[in-house]
Amino acid sequence: MTDSRPAKAAGYLARTRPVVPPIYQSATFYLDDLAYKDIQEGGLREHWYSRFANPTVDAAAAEIAALEGAEAGLMTSSGMAAIATTLLTLLPGRVVAARQVYGDTRDLLVRDLPALGFDVTMVDATDLDAWAEAIAGAPTAIVYAETLSNPQLDLTDLAALAQLTHAAGAKLVVDNTFATPYTVNPLRHGADVVVHSATKFLSGHSDVIAGVVLGDADTVTEVQKRMITFGGCLDPHAAFLVWRGIQTFDLRLERSCATASQLAARLAAHPEVVAVRYPGGEIADRIMRPGRRGAMVAFTARGGDSRALAVMRRLTVASEATSLGGVETLVSTPFNSSHFSLGPAERAAARIDDGMIRLSCGIEDAEALIADVEQALADTV
Template sequence: MQIYKLVFEMNEKKEDASKGIGVSKDKIEVQEDLGKRIGTKVVHAGESINPLTRGITTNIDFSTTFAYDIADQWADVFYHGKPGFAYSRHANPTRTTFEKKIAILENGEAGIGFSSGMAAISTVFCTFLKPDDEIIVTDRCYPGTRHLLNQYFKEWGFKVHFVDATDIENIKAKITNNTKLIYMECPANPTLSLCDIAEIAKLAKEIQAKFVFDNTFATPINQNPIDLGVNIVVHSVTKYLSGHSDVLGGATVSSADERAEIMNTAVYFGGVMQPFDAWLTIRGIKTLELRVNRHTKNSHAIAKFLEDHPKIREVYYPGLKSHPQHQLAKKQMRDFGGMVSFCAGKSDKDGVDFINNLKIIKRATSLGSTSSLIQASGSMLYLEFTEEEKRSIGINPGFVRFSPGIEDKDDLIEDIDQALSKI
């Protein structure tokens, strides 16, 4: 408890919060010569030719510490935020390349690489909140985020309001003088419901609250929340950004000043991204547009198939005209994303029986992988929720969350069809 108390006390002194050891406020440089379009940016953004070897791929620098000829040079980097590297918890060359790349893709000023998505989220909360502050959160959010807020932040003296964010009036109803942060996901996990990002951003600005947004499901390929007024974007890098189920990581993108504040907390909490994970993610991002386009194409085809299937009661996909927020999706997204949720059969048992009969699609948590991943949400990730809690956030009997991979869509549809025939 003492380390959290120290951080929260520091947050009361905002003029000091961004003056941590070795924290830079530098903005990323815009690399106009490396292309303006997203398909080019994912390949080249944040990277450069190695001046010594002329190699075109980013090197992995595993160094934890960095030596200087003169002690004062080291001190300038470590204590005064001068360009360079002193200790890898503060900054590492490979992680810095990833941070530049994700900031450019999200149209932000600066980024931070974390050891997981939860490390990114918890560090942001600990940076900008103190006891007695209030936070408004979408009730359709990742269970890990909900658990963090319910089990820890409430205990530390924060007031957390979970709301149905599909209607902005529900957010307005919870605003008080102590509201300091609004946290949203869109499309939301796992129901793929939407919130009006631009309107919530206006509201957050009016009340001088930070607007923090999880863009994991949409990715920078399909949506750029900062362009719509969001202050801080968070990602689970584990998902689409790295894309191959072999990286555990997270990220934030924000203004340079906000980055300095978040990094000052991250340095002492220590949950920063490791060099090898940064390198794998840099490599993964190079195919991000290709992969996300394939995920999206597969998801749209599967959603249409499911919509007409007699054993499917409900389909949740923003790209379907039947989705209640289809028009909002068209307004704020470039495409509709790679996730599909649906209710199979009439009960949770039907949902479990369905996924147990799949052959190609893997029964596993997580998402955004080259391999298709599926879970019966009511009986897997939300097992600890009461029936009332599950229904209140849209998880109905037989609810299934599906992350189609990049396999051939017809093979996936055939696998789904044969599994449905057995329930």
């Protein structure tokens, strides 16, 4: 019987270079002598099985690595896959982490890692003395923080924390999802590894779930080994959506950050607003790019969580939804979304106010969004 299959990839690949990366929607690739040699030598970056590496996925990782100034990048199936795989790669050892972190990250730190036998100590992200005491308190493998915490928008002094971390022989892992490389590059301030939920600002269109790990090539390769065995690889089509979103990253963030700055200023003067969380001060001036303080705003409505819920549900320009970082403005209340698993006392300890509302500013007209928030506050007095 004659084999009618094409000879390897003949006819599959264009002879000219495409402007847009092709979506290599293939689980496996034809092998040849060179590929077998790479497998035998432990080469993980060659494309022979998409659970290990894929050309479309690598194209997206390379774009984000360039944004963050990283030597290498690795896409994962979600932001939590990026965080969990990174931490489990850098363990065993002790973890010192910020208390102000995303709810699922907190669950990983206080529930899952201790269940696996790892010691985790949590401290106030803004208290350098607390960081120093905790890191020096016992041998430490990992220090973990968010550049801008979710949802409090507490800003971590990355340069000072990196000094404390490295003096103890530990690795600093930073989640830069909220800040984005538009405002700050943690690697330039001493971080060893940066992680993102690429679902958010990097992809920017609320249509994909993805994560990314960034750092030096050796560390990223070690994380990749665990990603392979844990199964957290990213689908090629999802990677293409991330790549496409990155092409408008600067344009989107310029608009969103400008809107967030205007909104924060207006809310700070509003009589029905108790507090506004938006990056500012000496640390922001030192580590964030001038005029770029991010697209996230959190504020506390007078009247507590019930008032916050009423305000949120009077909005018409902004939409109530989980997640953030899209072209549309998304709004949520932490007590019933990202941090619903925490009780009132635990939320207070994490500096999550009763009545807090979190907004991720999109690219709508700034005045329209501000008017929307102001009418919601007025209608719920």
